[in-house]
Amino acid sequence: MRYLTFALGKGRLAHQTLELFEKIGITCEEMKDKDSRKLIFVNEDLKLRFFLAKGPDVPTYVEYGAADIGVVGKDTILEEGRKVHEVLDLGYGKCKMCVCGYKDAAPLLQHHELIRVATKYPNIAKDYFYNTKHQTVEIIKLNGSIELAPIVGLSEVIVDIVETGSTLKENGLEVLEEVCPLSARMIVNPVSMRMENERIKSLLTQLRGQINL
Ligand code: PRP
Numbered sequence: 001m002r003y004l005t006f007a008l009g010k011g012r013l014a015h016q017t018l019e020l021f022e023k024i025g026i027t028c029e030e031m032k033d034k035d036s037r038k039l040i041f042v043n044e045d046l047k048l049r050f051f052l053a054k055g056p057d058v059p060t061y062v063e064y065g066a067a068d069i070g071v072v073g074k075d076t077i078l079e080e081g082r083k084v085h086e087v088l089d090l091g092y093g094k095c096k097m098c099v100c101g102y103k104d105a106a107p108l109l110q111h112h113e114l115i116r117v118a119t120k121y122p123n124i125a126k127d128y129f130y131n132t133k134h135q136t137v138e139i140i141k142l143n144g145s146i147e148l149a150p151i152v153g154l155s156e157v158i159v160d161i162v163e164t165g166s167t168l169k170e171n172g173l174e175v176l177e178e179v180c181p182l183s184a185r186m187i188v189n190p191v192s193m194r195m196e197n198e199r200i201k202s203l204l205t206q207l208r209g210q211i212n213l
Contacts, residue, residue: 001047004192004199007067009055009076013184016092017071024206059084059187068192069200074182075161079121084187088204091211093184097124099177100168101150101157106176108156109135118142118149119159128159128179147171 008014018031028050031041040051053061058072059082070084073093077086099109099117108115112135119125122141129137142149146160147167161182162168162175186207188200 002196003042003047003049004069004196005049005051005067007051007053007058007061007070007072009058009070009072009184010052011055013055013071013073013093014052016184017090020090020092020207020210023210024203056080062187062189065189065191068189068196069203070187071184072187074180074185075121075124077185077187078127078180079123081123083190085190085193086185087188087193087200088186088207089211090184090186090207093182095161095163095182096175097121097159097179097182098162098175099128099157099159099179100147100162100173100175102172103174103176105150105156109133109176112136113156114138115157116140116155117157117159118146118155120144120146121159124179125159147173 008017018028026043026046026048028041028043030036030038031050040049042049055072055076058070059077059080061067062070062084063082071090075097114136116138117125117129118140120142122139125139129135140155146158149155149158150173151171157176159179168174193200
C-alpha cells in the first residue's frame with residue numbers, strides 16, 4: 001500500500017484537523033511535538049504522511065500531486081483557483097468574506113462608483129466586483145492588516161475575512177456587503193481521487209460521521 005499524503009494549512013486549522021482525525025482513529029504523535037523542526041510526519045501503521053504548509057501553498061501541493069489530500073480555508077481555494085476537487089466542508093473555521101468600510105462608503109457600492117478596493121484576495125475581489133456586481137473598481141493587493149486601508153485613505157472599501165467582527169468594530173468599520181461564507185474544506189488531487197478511490201471514500205465517510213455543520 002502506498003502512502004497517502006496530507007498537506008495541512010499551518011495554524012489553528014491544522015490543530016482542528018488533527019483533532020478531527022483523532023476522532024476517527026488517525027493519529028500522528030510526532031506532529032504534536034511543538035519543538036520539533038521536522039517538516040513531514042508519518043503514521044507507519046496507517047501508511048499516512050502529513051506535512052504543514054502555508055495556506056496558499058496547500059492547493060499547489062495538491063494540484064501537482066505532491067499531496068493527495070489538503071485541508072485549507074475556502075478563501076484560499078477560491079483565491080488560488082487550482083485544479084483540485086473540493087470534497088468536504090469540515091465545518092470549522094467558519095467566517096465570511098465581506099466588503100467592509102465606513103458606513104458612508106455604502107452609496108459608492110450602490111451607485112457603482114469607480115472606487116479603490118484593498119484586499120489580500122485580489123481574485124475573489126475581482127470576481128465579486130466584475131462578475132457578480134458588474135462594478136468597475138481598482139483592486140489594490142495588500143498582505144495583512146487590511147482594515148488599515150480605509151482608515152488611512154488608501155481605499156474606500158476592503159474585501160476581507162470577518163470572523164467575530166471585532167477588528168471592524170474596534171476600528172469604526174462595518175460589513176457593507178457579504179461576498180460568501182467560508183470554512184475549512186478538504187481538497188483532493190484528481191488523479192489520487194481515481195487511483196486511491198476506496199481509501200479516500202472510506203476516509204470521507206468516516207469524517208462525515210464526525211462533522212457538525
Ligand atoms: C483576519 C482578517 C481580519 C480579522 C477578522 O486577519 O483579515 O483582519 O482576522 O477577524 P475578526 O472578525 O474576528 O476580528 P488575521 O488575524 O488573519 O491577520 P491579517 O490582518 O494579517 O490578515
